[in-house]
Each structure stands twice: as C-alpha cells, then as structure tokens.
Amino acid sequence: MLDIKIQKTTTPKAKPDENRLGFGNYYTDHMFVMDYTEGQGWHSPRIEPYHALSLDPAAMVFHYAQESFEGLKAYRTKEGKVQLFRPEKNGERLQSTHERLCIPTIPVEDFVQAVKTLVEVDRDWVPSAEGTSLYLRPFTIATEAHLGVKPSDSYQFLVIASPSGAYYEEGLNPVKIYVEDEYVRATPGGTGFIKCGGNYAASLAGQMKAHEMGYSQVLWLDGIERKYVEEVGSMNCFFKIDGVIRTAPCVGTVLPGITRMSCIELLRDWGYTVDCETRLSIEEVMQAARTGHLEEVFGTGTAAVVSPVGQLYYEGETAVIGGGKIGEVTQRLYDTLTGIQWGTLADEKGWVVPVE
Numbered sequence: 001m002l003d004i005k006i007q008k009t010t011t012p013k014a015k016p017d018e019n020r021l022g023f024g025n026y027y028t029d030h031m032f033v034m035d036y037t038e039g040q041g042w043h044s045p046r047i048e049p050y051h052a053l054s055l056d057p058a059a060m061v062f063h064y065a066q067e068s069f070e071g072l073k074a075y076r077t078k079e080g081k082v083q084l085f086r087p088e089k090n091g092e093r094l095q096s097t098h099e100r101l102c103i104p105t106i107p108v109e110d111f112v113q114a115v116k117t118l119v120e121v122d123r124d125w126v127p128s129a130e131g132t133s134l135y136l137r138p139f140t141i142a143t144e145a146h147l148g149v150k151p152s153d154s155y156q157f158l159v160i161a162s163p164s165g166a167y168y169e170e171g172l173n174p175v176k177i178y179v180e181d182e183y184v185r186a187t188p189g190g191t192g193f194i195k196c197g198g199n200y201a202a203s204l205a206g207q208m209k210a211h212e213m214g215y216s217q218v219l220w221l222d223g224i225e226r227k228y229v230e231e232v233g234s235m236n237c238f239f240k241i242d243g244v245i246r247t248a249p250c251v252g253t254v255l256p257g258i259t260r261m262s263c264i265e266l267l268r269d270w271g272y273t274v275d276c277e278t279r280l281s282i283e284e285v286m287q288a289a290r291t292g293h294l295e296e297v298f299g300t301g302t303a304a305v306v307s308p309v310g311q312l313y314y315e316g317e318t319a320v321i322g323g324g325k326i327g328e329v330t331q332r333l334y335d336t337l338t339g340i341q342w343g344t345l346a347d348e349k350g351w352v353v354p355v356e
Contacts, residue, residue, distance in 0.1 A: 001109070001113065002034075002045040002110050002113050002114065003045065004032075004045045004046060004047060004113070004114070004117050005044075005045070005046040005047070006046070006047040006117075006121060007046065007047065007048050007049065008029075008030070008047075008049070008121070009029045009030065009049035009050070010049075011049075012029050013028075013029055015124075015125065015163070016163065018127040018128065018129035018132055018163070018165075019129055019165075020165075021127065021129075021132060021163055021164050021165040022164070022165055023135070023162075023164045023165060023166065023167045023303065024135065024162050024164060025162070025164075026162055026163055026164075027050055027160055027161065027162050028050065028118075028122040028125040028134070028160070028161040028162070028163070029049060029050055029121075029122055029125070030047050030048065030049060030050055030118060030121050030122050030161075031047070031048055031049075031050050031051070031118070031158055031159065031160045031161075032045070032046070032047055032114045032115075032117065032118045032138075032157075032158060032159040033045075033046055033047075033048055033156060033157070033158050034046070034106075034114065034156070034157045034158075035154070035155070035156055035157075036104055036154060036155040036156070036157070037153070037154050038153040038154065041104070042104065042106060042110070042157070045110075045114065047117060047118060047121050050160065053156075055141075055143060056143075056145035057145075058145035058146060058147055059141075059142065059143050059144065059145055060142040060143070060144050060145075060146055060152045061141040061142040061143065061152075063147065064142070064149055065196070065197060065198045066101055066102070066103060066141075066142035066151065066152055067101075067139065067140060067141045067142065067196060067197055068094060068097040068098060068101060068103060068139065068140045068194070068195060068196050069137060069138065069139035069140075069195055069196070069197065070090045070093065070094050070136075070137070070138045070139070070195060071090075071135065071136070071137060071195075071302045071303060072084065072085065072086075072087055072090045072115070072135075072136050072138075072258075072302055073085065073133040073134060073135050073136060073302060073341070074119045074126050074133060074134040074136060074161075074355060075126070075133050075134075075341045075342050075343070076126045076127065076128045076133075076342075077342060077343030077344075078342075078343065078344065079343070080128075081343065081354065081355075082119060082123055082126050082354070082355040083341075083343065083352045083353060083354050083355060084112075084115065084116070084119070084352070084353040084354075084355060085258075085340070085341050085351055085352060085353075086258050086262065086351045086353075087111070087112045087115055087116075087353055088108050088111075088112055088353075089258045089261070090111070090115075090138070090258060091106070091107075091108035091109075091111035091112055092108055093194075093195065093256065093258070094106065094111060094138065094140075094195075095108065096193075096194060097194035097195050097196060098140065100191060100193075100194050100196075101191075101194070101196060102151040103140055103142070103151070103152075103155060104155065106140075106157060111138065112353070114138070114157075114159055115136055115138065115159055116353070116355050116356075118136070118159050118161060119134065119136070119161070119355045120355055120356065122134070122161055123355070125161065125163055126163070127163045129165075131165060131166060132163065132164065132165050133163075133164060133341075134161050134162070134163050134164070135161065135162045135163075135164040135302075135303070136159060136160075136161050136162075137159065137160050137161070137162065138157070138158070138159045139157070139158055139159075139160075140155055140156070140157045140158075141155065141156055141158075142154070142155055143155055143156055164303075166304075167234070167301075167303035167304040167307075172307075172308065172326060172334065173308075173310075173326075174308040174309055174310025174311070174321070174322075174324055174325065174326060175216040175217060175299075175307055175308070175309055175310065176214065176215045176216055176309075176310065176311040176313070177210075177215060177216065177217050177218070177219050177232060177297075177309050177311065177312050177313070178206075178209070178210035178213060178215035178217070178218050178219070178313050179218075179219045179221065179229075179282055179312060179313060179314035179315075180206040180209075180210070180218045180219065180220055180221065181221065181226060181314070181315060182206070182209075183202075183203075183205055183206040184220075184221075184223040184226075185199065185202060185203050185206075185220040185223070185230065185231075185233075185253075186199065186220070186223055186230070186252075186253040186254075187223035187224065187253065188223075188224070188251075188252050188253060189252065190223075190252075190253070192230075192252065192253035192254060192255070193250060193252050193253065193254060193255060193256065194255070195255065200233075203218065203220070203233050206218045206220070206233075207233055213313070215313060217232045217233050217234065217235070217299070218232065218233050219231075219232050219237060219282075219312065220232070220233070221282060222253065222279075223253065227281045227282060227283065228248070228279040228280060228281050228282070229248055229280050229281070229282050229285060230248045230253055230254050231248060231254050231255060232299045234299075234301055234303060234304065235257070235299030235300055235301035235304055235307060236248070236254065236255065236257040236259070236260040236299065236300050236301065237297065237298075237299050237300075237309070238263070238296075238297065238298050238299070238300065239280060239285055239288075239294065239296075239297050240294075240295040240296035240297070240327065240329055241284075241285075241288045241293055241294055241295065242288075242293050242295075243272075243273070243295070244272075244273045244274075244275055245267055245272050245273065245274045245275070245329070246274075246275045246276070246278070246280050247260065247264075247274070247275075247276050247280075248276075248279065248280065249276055249277050249278070249279065250276075257300060257301055257302075258302065259300040259301050259302055259305065259306070259337070260300050260301075262337060262349075262351065263300050263306070263333050263337070264276055265349065266333060266336055266337075267329070267333070270332075272329070282314055285297075285312070285319070286312075286314055286317060286319055289312070289319030289320075289321065290319075294319065294321055295321075295322065295327060296308070296321065296322055296327030296328075296329055296330055297309035297312065297321045298327070298329075298330040298333070300333075305334060305337055305338055305341075306330055306333045306334040306337060308322075308325075308326040308327060308330045308331075309321060310322065310324040310325070311324065340352065
C-alpha cells in the first residue's frame with residue numbers, strides 16, 4: 001500500500017458552471033505525483049496542488065515519446081456518493097502499455113489507490129448535474145535528460161482530474177463517421193493495442209480531414225489490406241448486422257476498451273450473439289447498409305460511454321443507419337452503463353468501486 005503524502009492547496013480555484021463544462025476544459029485543485037528512479041523503483045507518492053511541470057528540455061518524453069496514459073471517470077450518485085467504474089481494468093491496461101514501451105510497471109492496487117486518493121481529496125469537484133462526471137487522466141512520462149534512444153532511467157506517474165460534460169457536442173444524437181482509406185492508424189507488431197500519445201498524434205491528419213468534410217470521427221481500417229474495420233479515433237466500434245453484433249478483435253491493432261469489454265458482457269447476458277473474434281470488412285458493412293441489414297452502429301469508450309453512429313461515409317458512398325436515429329440496443333447499453341455508473345441501477349456485475 002502506498003504511503004501517500006497530501007499537501008492541500010491554500011488557493012482553491014472557483015468551480016465552473018456544471019451546465020457548461022464541455023470536455024477537458026477545467027482542472028481540479030490537486031494532482032497525484034509519483035517518481036521512478038532506476039535502482040530505487042517507484043517512490044515518493046504524493047498529492048500536490050495542481051501546478052505546471054518543470055522538465056529538462058532534454059527529457060526523453062519530448063524526443064522519443066516514451067509516455068502512456070489512461071482515462072476513467074468518477075461519478076456522483078443522486079445520494080451524493082462518489083464511485084469509480086472498473087478502475088482495476090485501467091490499471092491492468094496501463095501495465096500492458098508500460099510493458100510495450102519499456103516503462104517500469106505500476107501494481108494495479110497502487111494505481112487504484114492513487115486514483116481513489118485524488119478523488120477523495122478533490123471530492124467536491126465531482127459534478128452532480130445530469131450527464132456530468134469527473135474525468136481522470138493518469139499518465140506516465142520519461143523524465144531523464146538524455147539524447148540517446150534507450151529506455152529512460154527516471155519517470156513520473158501523475159493523475160489529473162477534469163470535471164466534464166458530454167464528449168461529443170451531439171450528446172446522444174447519432175454522430176457522422178468518415179471511413180479513412182488513405183492514412184493508417186496501426187499495424188501488427190506496433191502500438192495500436194496500447195494507450196500512448198503517438199497513436200493519437202498519427203491519427204490527427206485523418207481526423208482533420210474528416211472534420212473538414214463535416215464528420216465527427218474517423219473509422220480506421222487495418223494497416224495491411226485497408227479493408228477490415230478496426231476502431232474509431234476515440235472509441236471501439238460495434239456493428240449490428242442481421243441481429244449479430246460484431247466488433248473488431250483485439251489482436252494487436254485495436255485498443256481493448258474497458259467500455260468495449262463491459263458492453264460485450266452485457267450483450268451476451270441479454271442473449272445477443274457477439275462476434276469479437278472475426279474480422280469484418282468495410283465492404284460487408286456497406287453492403288449490409290445497401291440491403292437494409294445494417295441495423296445499428298455505435299461506438300464505445302470512457303469519454304463518450306456509448307455513442308450512436310447515424311452515418312458512415314466510405315469512398316464516395318454514404319450509409320445512413322437506422323434512419324439517423326439511435327437504435328434499441330445502443331440505447332439499452334447506454335442506459336444500463338450510465339445507470340450503473342451513476343448509481344441509478346443496481347450493480348449486479350461488481351463493477352463499481354466506491355470512493356470513501
């Protein structure tokens with residue numbers, strides 16, 4: 001168990017209007033910090049007032065992108081209690097990312113304790129307006145000052161928190177997705193299955209192109225044949241075709257989302273057939289749309305939870321899904337997940353972790 005030292009701010013910030021939060025615009029009074037030093041391991045866990053970081057210009061994170069991050073939320077129930085959703089799964093995924101990037105791993109129990117402690121200290125920042133939450137961003141950066149390609153000898157692990165509303169401006173209205181056929185997000189053997197900033201930097205060109213064409217997000221295809229659907233920039237993606245719900249397998253190029261795995265569990269509990277092992281081609285998706293067999297498309301992720309997709313654009317062809325309206329399965333998943341997260345539905349899965 002970590003011995004976390006707590007230093008509270010003497011100049012607390014004014015809290016923003018909970019009805020105008022947006023996403024990722026505001027930050028709480030405190031942050032969690034823990035250091036790693038070669039030969040000493042992870043040490044000095046602490047809560048400090050939120051502040052700018054001071055790093056050497058030669059810090060290896062700037063030059064060789066040795067860094068990782070996670071995303072999860074704290075929710076306030078109607079009774080005023082605060083709770084997390086499956087934080088241990090984020091801790092496990094962070095370990096996977098660290099292993100791939102040659103960063104020393106952090107025990108899952110230490111990860112969860114760090115997150116819970118920050119939420120406890122900044123508990124008053126967890127918003128209570130409908131649809132709001134406290135978004136948590138744990139991340140690790142290489143801090144050694146060295147201009148040479150190798151794993152860093154020192155790191156910092158930090159957690160910051162941001163009271164936030166809906167991720168998409170559309171809210172729960174269906175979003176429009178552009179299917180990217182020029183750029184590539186991930187290839188086998190690469191880093192597509194982990195959460196590191198480089199994956200997202202490489203996706204920006206496609207994202208900007210999509211925005212210029214009026215689309216909210218990009219659906220990426222596989223990097224080898226450019227024919228199989230993988231994931232959306234910030235979400236895993238599901239397709240309901242003839243009653244079967246399909247999503248790309250996590251085989252090294254797709255992020256194993258916590259919301260993705262939760263949706264798969266719920267869908268199977270409800271009796272749906274979920275195929276998350278077989279690759280699905282974009283041509284199959286478009287053909288299903290042409291013939292009326294593409295019943296629903298939705299994205300899943302911590303930030304958006306469940307987001308309906310009303311339109312797909314691929315190589316000059318537009319597929320409109322469900323008349324541009326949210327589908328029955330999508331709505332049920334959203335209602336169930338958010339009900340568990342905000343405490344309006346019983347947690348029969350043991351997913352909720354209360355913050356004392």
